[in-house]
Amino acid sequence: EDQVTQSPEALRLQEGESSSLNCSYTVSGLRGLFWYRQDPGKGPEFLFTLYSAGEEKEKERLKATLTKKESFLHITAPKPEDSATYLCAVQKYGGSQGNLIFGKGTKLSVKP
Amino acid sequence: ETGVTQSPTHLIKTRGQQVTLRCSSQSGHNTVSWYQQALGQGPQFIFQYYREEENGRGNFPPRFSGLQFPNYSSELNVNALELDDSALYLCASSFGPTFDAFFGQGTRLTVV
Numbered sequence: 642e643d644q645v646t647q648s649p650e651a652l653r654l655q656e657g658e659s660s661s662l663n664c665s666y667t668v669s670g671l672r673g674l675f676w677y678r679q680d681p682g683k684g685p686e687f688l689f690t691l692y693s694a695g696e697e698k699e700k701e702r703l704k705a706t707l708t709k710k711e712s713f714l715h716i717t718a719p720k721p722e723d724s725a726t727y728l729c730a731v732q733k734y735g736g737s738q739g740n741l742i743f744g745k746g747t748k749l750s751v752k753p
Numbered sequence: 754e755t756g757v758t759q760s761p762t763h764l765i766k767t768r769g770q771q772v773t774l775r776c777s778s779q780s781g782h783n784t785v786s787w788y789q790q791a792l793g794q795g796p797q798f799i800f801q802y803y804r805e806e807e808n809g810r811g812n813f814p815p816r817f818s819g820l821q822f823p824n825y826s827s828e829l830n831v832n833a834l835e836l837d838d839s840a841l842y843l844c845a846s847s848f849g850p851t852f853d854a855f856f857g858q859g860t861r862l863t864v865v
Contacts, residue, residue, distance in 0.1 A: 684843050684856035743795030
């Protein structure tokens with residue numbers, strides 16, 4: 642069964658304290674892995690798409706990496722405005738290609 | 754360039770009623786996907802429309818139906834509302850079924 646698992650469920654950091662969020666997946670035929678940021682009561686905001694193992698993408702304090710079984714979202718020197726829920730999703734080849742399979746998310750809190 | 758817009762932002766309905774949610778896709782996008790997000794969960798795929806045709810459906814009953822119009826805007830209709838239908842309904846648009854999806858702000862539906 643296709644599955645996306647994110648850990649930890651919640652993460653509290655002090656401002657400037659770097660850390661990583663994990664997304665592990667089991668899908669048959671990965672087409673792409675997506676990271677989104679979601680603020681409370683809002684829609685997810687697109688961050689990155691990764692397509693192949695070894696690929697890395699960066700945006701400001703965020704860097705996403707991909708292996709054959711998992712992805713990491715590294716947050717360097719976070720600020721309070723980085724507080725949000727970070728969602729990971731996978732898209733597979735075949736079937737309903739529009740179907741993004743999401744994890745439950747990691748809720749990040751950054752304290753000043 | 755306008756982003757994805759959804760209406761209404763909030764809605765309260767009574768069990769057994771019917772509801773229609775609307776989504777305007779981002780300029781240039783021909784694909785719209787709908788997701789349901791329960792509190793504390795990741796979004797779950799309902800269905801996708803590509804060039805006015807349904808292009809895949811998740812594990813939702815037939816009382817969830819949709820339309821896509823020639824301008825690529827879309828509607829989600831839910832009949833015979835149940836209490837468990839209370840959720841944030843998200844619309845995402847993209848250049849095609851396998852392209853990066855960008856979400857609207859969502860419609861918060863409460864069924865009482």
